Amino acid sequence: MTVNIGVIGTGSIGSDHIRRIGEKCRGGRVVAVSDLDQERAAAIAARVDAKAFPSGAELIANAEVDAVLVASLAPTHAEYVLGCLAAGKPVFSEKPLATTAADCERVVAAEQAAGRRLVQVGFMRRFDSDYRQLKAALDGGEIGDPLMIHCVHRNPFAVESYHSEMATTDTAIHEIDAIRWLLDEELTSVQVLTPRKTSRRHAHLQDPQIMLYASDSGVRADVEVFVNCQYGYDIQCEAVGETGTARLPDPARLSVRSQARETRAVPQTWQERFTTAFDVEIQEWIDAVAEDRTSGPSAWDGYAAAVIADATVKALHSGGIESIPMPARPGFYD
Ligand SMILES: NC(=O)c1ccc[n+]([C@@H]2O[C@H](COP(=O)([O-])OP(=O)(O)OC[C@H]3O[C@@H](n4cnc5c(N)ncnc54)[C@H](O)[C@@H]3O)[C@@H](O)[C@H]2O)c1
Numbered sequence: 001m002t003v004n005i006g007v008i009g010t011g012s013i014g015s016d017h018i019r020r021i022g023e024k025c026r027g028g029r030v031v032a033v034s035d036l037d038q039e040r041a042a043a044i045a046a047r048v049d050a051k052a053f054p055s056g057a058e059l060i061a062n063a064e065v066d067a068v069l070v071a072s073l074a075p076t077h078a079e080y081v082l083g084c085l086a087a088g089k090p091v092f093s094e095k096p097l098a099t100t101a102a103d104c105e106r107v108v109a110a111e112q113a114a115g116r117r118l119v120q121v122g123f124m125r126r127f128d129s130d131y132r133q134l135k136a137a138l139d140g141g142e143i144g145d146p147l148m149i150h151c152v153h154r155n156p157f158a159v160e161s162y163h164s165e166m167a168t169t170d171t172a173i174h175e176i177d178a179i180r181w182l183l184d185e186e187l188t189s190v191q192v193l194t195p196r197k198t199s200r201r202h203a204h205l206q207d208p209q210i211m212l213y214a215s216d217s218g219v220r221a222d223v224e225v226f227v228n229c230q231y232g233y234d235i236q237c238e239a240v241g242e243t244g245t246a247r248l249p250d251p252a253r254l255s256v257r258s259q260a261r262e263t264r265a266v267p268q269t270w271q272e273r274f275t276t277a278f279d280v281e282i283q284e285w286i287d288a289v290a291e292d293r294t295s296g297p298s299a300w301d302g303y304a305a306a307v308i309a310d311a312t313v314k315a316l317h318s319g320g321i322e323s324i325p326m327p328a329r330p331g332f333y334d
């Protein structure tokens with residue numbers, strides 16, 4: 001079966017996913033697109049021989065669309081995901097599932113009311129081979145019981161519309177999910193440290209930030225978010241266990257020795273760092289839809305990450321340690 005996919009949001013990652021579905025993935029094709037910027041949607045539709053729809057709601061309702069990929073701006077995700085659930089259609093939502101836990105809760109409630117799992121959330125680190133090896137090392141007991149996790153998430157620069165809360169909701173949300181997934185347990189408290197601000201930022205932004213988490217079993221995880229680091233797109237993660245450590249390798253790049261120096265390029269964009277992970281993520285989603293099942297991060301994972309993100313934002317503003325009020329996971333998501 002070929003899965004007929006409708007894509008809502010044809011900006012950076014939406015157009016990237018459209019290209020990947022057409023050129024790299026098997027078993028799916030983009031038949032419909034929609035974007036607030038209708039000219040952009042029309043141009044992309046013409047390029048891939050799809051139909052452009054004036055609104056996301058009309059795309060979701062179209063009978064030719066089997067499944068929907070939502071890649072519009074984060075505050076619009078919940079509305080479209082809820083529309084897909086009401087229509088009984090599988091939906092892949094780019095991260096975050098929604099920008100607040102309350103909106104994610106509506107999605108989780110609607111999915112349970114629909115009676116079957118239809119949502120996958122775009123936490124693509126779970127599809128990256130380096131992260132998968134790190135997870136396998138932890139699960140296999142190679143470093144003993146985990147004690148600490150150190151994460152670094154750096155972007156070269158942030159646009160002016162990026163504000164201090166987005167360091168959590170848009171950026172650290174990746175690490176929040178990765179830490180839950182790596183440890184297979186929930187986070188219970190958070191504090192946010194605010195170092196001296198870099199001069200190379202828009203005036204309103206607190207950059208960098210350091211988030212400090214504690215897990216159910218007492219593992220401590222720190223996440224440095226620094227979105228104006230200037231030099232590149234740099235993602236690091238190291239787990240420290242009772243008998244060893246495991247850390248992501250730096251992305252393979254040619255090492256050049258010349259003029260008494262050794263140099264190696266640093267990736268500049270998320271596309272460069274995670275292209276293969278995105279390919280695997282979207283392929284696994286298409287395969288799951290074709291087989292009428294779900295895989296990958298669920299709506300519950302999107303919700304749990306948002307509960308942690310809400311507490312992190314609260315901690316940013318309070319300066320104190322905030323507890324994370326995580327509800328018990330319903331059996332529906334086991
Ligand atoms: N997984 C990742 O690493 C990753 C990387 C980049 C972006 N993202 C996520 O993907 C989403 C999009 O990010 P982007 O970088 O492509 O942004 P972008 O600004 O490049 O594109 C967003 C697109 O959404 C459209 N849009 C805005 N409101 C809309 C609405 N109500 N209905 C339909 N379309 C609407 C805009 O016109 C634009 O074309 C965000 O949620 C972002 O967090 C994830």
Ligand SMILES: O[C@H]1[C@H](O)[C@@H](O)[C@H](O)[C@@H](O)[C@H]1O
Nearest residue numbers: 153154155170171174227270
């Ligand atoms: O939406 C993007 C994307 O998720 C990137 O992977 C992350 O590094 C950025 O900070 C974020 O703004």
